Amino acid sequence: MGSVIDYSQKRPTYAGHADHGPAKGLMRWVLTTNHKDIGSMYLWFSFAMFLLGGSMAMVIRAELFQPGLQIVQPEFFNQMTTMHGLIMVFGAVMPAFVGLANWMIPLMIGAPDMALPRMNNFSFWLLPAAFGMLVSTLFSEGGGPNFGWTFYAPLSTTYAPESVTFFIFAVHLMGISSIMGAINIIATILNLRAPGMTLMKMPLFVWTWLITAFLLIAVMPVLAGVVTMMLMDIHFGTSFFSAAGGGDPVLFQHVFWFFGHPEVYIMILPAFGAVSSIIPAFARKPLFGYTSMVYATASIAFLSFIVWAHHMFTVGIPLTGELFFMYATMLIAVPTGVKVFNWVSTMWRGSMSFEAPMLFAVAFVILFTIGGFSGLMLAIAPADFQYHDTYFVVAHFHYVLVPGAIFGIFASAYYWLPKWTGHMYDETLAKLHFWMSFVGMNLAFFPMHFVGLAGMPRRIPDYNLQFADFNMLSSIGAFSFGATQLLFLFIVIKCIRGGKPAGDKPWDGAEGLEWTLPSPAPYHTFQTPPEIN
Amino acid sequence: MTRYSSAWTGLLLWVVCAQAQAAWTVNMAPGATEVSRSVFDLHMTIFWICVVIGVVVFGVMFWSMLIHRRSTGQQPAHFHESTTVEILWTIVPLVILVVMAIPATKTLIDIYDSSEAELDIQVTGYQWKWHYKYLGQDVAFFSNLATPQKQIHNQAAKGEHYLLEVDQPLVLPQGTKVRLLVTSADVIHSWWVPALAVKKDAIPGFVNESWTRIDEPGLYRGQCTELCGKDHGFMPVVVEVKSKEGFATWLAERKQVALAEQELSSKAWTLDELLARGEKAYLSNCAACHQPTGQGLPPMFPPLKGSPIATGPLAGHLGIVVNGKPGTAMAAFGKQLSDVDIAAIITYERNAWGNALGDMLTPQAVRAFKQAQE
Numbered sequence: 001m002g003s004v005i006d007y008s009q010k011r012p013t014y015a016g017h018a019d020h021g022p023a024k025g026l027m028r029w030v031l032t033t034n035h036k037d038i039g040s041m042y043l044w045f046s047f048a049m050f051l052l053g054g055s056m057a058m059v060i061r062a063e064l065f066q067p068g069l070q071i072v073q074p075e076f077f078n079q080m081t082t083m084h085g086l087i088m089v090f091g092a093v094m095p096a097f098v099g100l101a102n103w104m105i106p107l108m109i110g111a112p113d114m115a116l117p118r119m120n121n122f123s124f125w126l127l128p129a130a131f132g133m134l135v136s137t138l139f140s141e142g143g144g145p146n147f148g149w150t151f152y153a154p155l156s157t158t159y160a161p162e163s164v165t166f167f168i169f170a171v172h173l174m175g176i177s178s179i180m181g182a183i184n185i186i187a188t189i190l191n192l193r194a195p196g197m198t199l200m201k202m203p204l205f206v207w208t209w210l211i212t213a214f215l216l217i218a219v220m221p222v223l224a225g226v227v228t229m230m231l232m233d234i235h236f237g238t239s240f241f242s243a244a245g246g247g248d249p250v251l252f253q254h255v256f257w258f259f260g261h262p263e264v265y266i267m268i269l270p271a272f273g274a275v276s277s278i279i280p281a282f283a284r285k286p287l288f289g290y291t292s293m294v295y296a297t298a299s300i301a302f303l304s305f306i307v308w309a310h311h312m313f314t315v316g317i318p319l320t321g322e323l324f325f326m327y328a329t330m331l332i333a334v335p336t337g338v339k340v341f342n343w344v345s346t347m348w349r350g351s352m353s354f355e356a357p358m359l360f361a362v363a364f365v366i367l368f369t370i371g372g373f374s375g376l377m378l379a380i381a382p383a384d385f386q387y388h389d390t391y392f393v394v395a396h397f398h399y400v401l402v403p404g405a406i407f408g409i410f411a412s413a414y415y416w417l418p419k420w421t422g423h424m425y426d427e428t429l430a431k432l433h434f435w436m437s438f439v440g441m442n443l444a445f446f447p448m449h450f451v452g453l454a455g456m457p458r459r460i461p462d463y464n465l466q467f468a469d470f471n472m473l474s475s476i477g478a479f480s481f482g483a484t485q486l487l488f489l490f491i492v493i494k495c496i497r498g499g500k501p502a503g504d505k506p507w508d509g510a511e512g513l514e515w516t517l518p519s520p521a522p523y524h525t526f527q528t529p530p531e532i533n
Numbered sequence: 534m535t536r537y538s539s540a541w542t543g544l545l546l547w548v549v550c551a552q553a554q555a556a557w558t559v560n561m562a563p564g565a566t567e568v569s570r571s572v573f574d575l576h577m578t579i580f581w582i583c584v585v586i587g588v589v590v591f592g593v594m595f596w597s598m599l600i601h602r603r604s605t606g607q608q609p610a611h612f613h614e615s616t617t618v619e620i621l622w623t624i625v626p627l628v629i630l631v632v633m634a635i636p637a638t639k640t641l642i643d644i645y646d647s648s649e650a651e652l653d654i655q656v657t658g659y660q661w662k663w664h665y666k667y668l669g670q671d672v673a674f675f676s677n678l679a680t681p682q683k684q685i686h687n688q689a690a691k692g693e694h695y696l697l698e699v700d701q702p703l704v705l706p707q708g709t710k711v712r713l714l715v716t717s718a719d720v721i722h723s724w725w726v727p728a729l730a731v732k733k734d735a736i737p738g739f740v741n742e743s744w745t746r747i748d749e750p751g752l753y754r755g756q757c758t759e760l761c762g763k764d765h766g767f768m769p770v771v772v773e774v775k776s777k778e779g780f781a782t783w784l785a786e787r788k789q790v791a792l793a794e795q796e797l798s799s800k801a802w803t804l805d806e807l808l809a810r811g812e813k814a815y816l817s818n819c820a821a822c823h824q825p826t827g828q829g830l831p832p833m834f835p836p837l838k839g840s841p842i843a844t845g846p847l848a849g850h851l852g853i854v855v856n857g858k859p860g861t862a863m864a865a866f867g868k869q870l871s872d873v874d875i876a877a878i879i880t881y882e883r884n885a886w887g888n889a890l891g892d893m894l895t896p897q898a899v900r901a902f903k904q905a906q907e
Binding site: 067068069074075078141146147148152154158159161162244248249283285286287288289291292315316319322323326330331333334337338341345346348349351352353354365369370373376380385386388389449450455457458459460462463464465466470509 | 591741761
C-alpha cells in the first residue's frame with residue numbers, strides 16, 4: 001500500500017551506451033527494436049489515422065450540413081461512416097495508447113525496454129499493412145466496406161461488396177498486432193519491474209494498461225473468430241449467419257459484442273490511467289484512493305464481459321435476458337463513479353494550476369461523466385427502445401470517446417512531450433488548442449442528443465427538415481474541431497524542433513520514475529535498474 | 534369566403550407552430566400510448582437523477598477549481614485515502630441504481646406482455662420498404678417512400694414530411710391491442726415509431742413480437758433504425774390510426790381491392806396496358822437498385838439496359854425475378870409481387886431504355902411458371 005513513493009535514488013549514468021545510439025537513416029525505423037522509437041512510430045501512425053478518419057467525418061458532416069443529398073451518394077456515405085468508425089477505433093485510438101504504453105511503461109517501472117522488442121517491431125509494422133489494405137478498398141470496384149463499423153451480418157456477408165474479403169484480412173492483421181502488443185505489455189509489466197516496484201506501487205497508467213492488455217488478449221481472438229465465420233459464409237458455403245441455411249444472424253451480434261463491449265473499455269482504461277497521473281501532478285497532491293482505483297478498474301474490466309447484450313436490447317432477447325443485461329450494465333456505474341469521485345477528491349484542497357495537460361484532464365473528467373450519464377440512460381432497457389440506433393447513441397459514444405479517449409491522449413501528449421523532446425511545448429498555443437477543441441467538440445456532439453431524442457436515426461445520409469438546425473450546428477462544430485487538430489500537429493512539430501529546454505522534471509507536482517531521467521529521455525534508459533524505497 | 538380564409542389562417546398558424554416547435558426540439562415526446570408515456574416518464578426520471586448527481590459532482594469540482602488554486606496561494610493538503618468515503622460512494626450509487634431499476638423493470642415486463650392481442654400484423658422489412666400483412670384478413674401490401682426524388686436531389690422544395698411519408702401507411706384501429714410480428718426478407722432492419730415507443734429489429738429467420746395500443750386517431754411517423762444498406766435512410770414507417778368503425782370500413786375496402794387484383798390476373802392484357810402498369814411497378818419495386826434509367830449501380834446492382842438477362846430468353850428473365858439470385862442482393866420477388874405485377878415489370882424491362890424486344894409476358898404465364906416450379 002504505497003501511493004506515495006519516495007523515488008530518491010542515485011542517478012545512473014547513461015554514458016556507457018552512447019557508442020551505439022540510434023542507427024542512421026530510414027532503416028532505423030524499419031528495423032528498430034527500441035521502445036521509444038516504436039512508441040513514436042505508433043503515435044505518429046495513430047495521428048495520421050486520426051486525420052484520415054477525421055477527414056471522413058468531415059465528409060459525413062458536410063453531407064449532413066443540410067437536408068437533401070448534396071455532396072455524396074448514399075452508397076459512399078455508408079462507406080464513410082464505416083471507415084470513419086474502423087479507422088478511429090482500430091487506427092487512431094488503440095495505436096495511440098499502445099504508443100504511450102511503449103514510451104512510458106518501461107520508464108515508469110524502471111525497465112530498460114519492452115520485454116519482447118522484436119515482436120514489438122513486428123506488431124507495429126503490421127498496422128500500416130492492415131490499414132493500407134483497408135483504405136485501398138475504397139478505390140476497388142463496388143467500393144469499400146459499407147455496412148457500419150459493427151458490420152452486422154447478413155449485410156456484411158451475403159449483401160456485402162466484394163472488398164469485404166480485404167476488410168476481413170485487415171481486421172485479422174490488426175488483431176494479431178493488438179494481441180502481440182498486449183502480450184508484450186503483460187510480459188514487460190510482470191517481469192521487468194525494477195526491484196522494489198511492487199504491483200501496488202505502480203503508477204495507475206501501468207495498472208490500467210495491464211488490465212487492458214488482458215482484455216485485448218481475451219477479446220481480439222473473438223473478433224478474429226467472427227470475421228473468420230464471415231469469411232467462411234462468403235467463400236466456403238457455410239451458413240453461420242445465414243437464416244436461409246439454418247444459421248443465425250443474431251449469433252453474429254452476440255459474438256461481435258462479446259468482443260465489442262470490452263473493446264470500449266480497451267479504448268478508455270489507459271486514459272483513466274494517464275489522467276490519474278496528470279490530475280495529482282497539477283493538483284500537487286497525491287492521487288486519492290489509489291487502491292480503490294485499481295480495484296475499480298479491475299471491476300470495470302470484469303463487468304465488461306457480462307454486459308454485451310445491452311447493445312442488442314431490440315433484437316428480441318427474452319425478458320429475463322433483457323433484465324440481466326440491464327442490471328449488469330447499470331452496475332458499471334458504481335466502479336466508474338468511484339473513479340470520478342476519487343479524481344474530484346484528488347483535486348479537492350489541492351493547489352491547482354491549469355496547464356494544457358490539466359485542462360484536457362479536467363475536461364476529460366467532466367465530459368466523460370456526461371457520456372457516463374447518457375450511458376446510464378441507455379442501460380435502462382425500456383428507455384433504450386427509444387434511444388437505440390438514434391443520434392442519442394452517437395452523442396453518447398462520441399462523448400466517451402472524444403473527450404474521453406482522445407482528450408486523454410492529448411493530456412498525455414502534452415504531459416510527456418517535454419520528456420520526449422527535451423523542450424517545453426508552446427503553452428499559449430496548447431491552451432488555444434484545448435479551448436477550440438473543447439468548444440468545437442461540444443458544439444458538434446451536444447446537439448446530437450437533441451436530434452436523437454427527437455427521433456433521428458443514425459447512419460442516414462439525409463433527414464427530415466425538423467432536424468436541420470441542430471445538424472447544421474453539429475457540422476459547424478465538427479469542422480472547427482477537425483481544423484483545430486492541425487494546430488496540434490503544428491504545436492508538436494514546433495516542440496520537437498525547439499523551445500524552452502525542459503528540465504528533468506518540468507512539472508513541479510509530478511511523481512514517477514520517468515521524471516528522474518534527463519529530458520529528452522536518452523535512447524537507452526534504466527539499463528541499471530533504479531532503486532525504489 | 535370567411536370560412537376559407539379562416540381555414541387558411543388556421544392551417545398557416547398550424548404549420549408555423551409545427552415548424553417552430555419541431556425545429557429546436559430537444560427532448561423525447563411523451564408519445565401516444567400508455568407504454569410510450571411510461572417510457573417517457575422513465576426517461577425523465579433517470580435524466581433528473583443524472584442532473585442532480587451532475588450538479589453535486591460538478592459543483593464540488595468547480596468550487597475546488599475556483600478556490601483550490603496555486604494562483605490564490607493555496608497550500609496542498611496531503612490526505613489521500615479514506616476507506617469510509619470509498620464505501621460510502623460505492624453504497625449510495627448502488628441504492629440510487631436500485632431505485633432506477635424498479636420502475637424500469639415494471640415497464641419492461643409490461644412491454645413484453647403481448648398476450649391477448651385483438652389484431653395480428655406481420656411486418657416484414659425489405660431493402661428498402663416495409664410490407665404489412667393483416668393476418669387472417671387477406672390484406673397485405675408494401676409501403677414505399679413517397680417523397681419524390683426531385684426533393685431528395687434538391688430540385689424541388691422539401692415538404693413538411695420529407696422522407697417521412699409513404700404511399701400506403703399501416704392502418705390500425707384506435708384503442709385496440711395490436712400485436713406486431715416483425716421479420717425481414719433480406720438484411721436486418723428495425724421498425725420504429727417514436728410515438729408508440731416500439732422499436733423492434735426485423736431479422737431474417739426470426740419473428741419478433743411487439744405490441745401497441747394507440748389511444749388517438751392520427752398519423753404517426755418513424756423510420757428504419759438499423760443500417761440496412763444503400764437506402765437505409767429512405768424507408769420510413771407511417772402508421773395511420775382510424776376509429777374502430779373507420780378501420781372496419783377501410784379493411785372491407787382493402788379486401789375488395791385485393792379481390793379485384795386477383796381478377797386482373799385472369800384478364801387478357803395488351804402490351805400497352807402491361808407497359809403502363811410495369812413502369813409504375815418497376816419504379817416502386819426495382820428502381821432503388823436498378824435505377825429508373827435501368828443502368829443500375831454496378832457492380833453491386835447490375836444494369837438491365839442491354840443486359841443478357843433482360844434481353845435474353847423470357848424464361849431466364851422470369852426465373853431470376855421469381856426466384857432471385859442467391860448470394861446477391863437480388864431478392865426472390867415470386868412471393869412479394871402479384872402475377873400481374875411480375876408480368877408487367879418483366880414486359881416493361883424488356884421494352885424500356887432501348888431494350889426493344891417487343892415481346893410480352895402474361896400474368897397467366899407467370900402463374901403457370903410458378904405452378905410448374907411447385
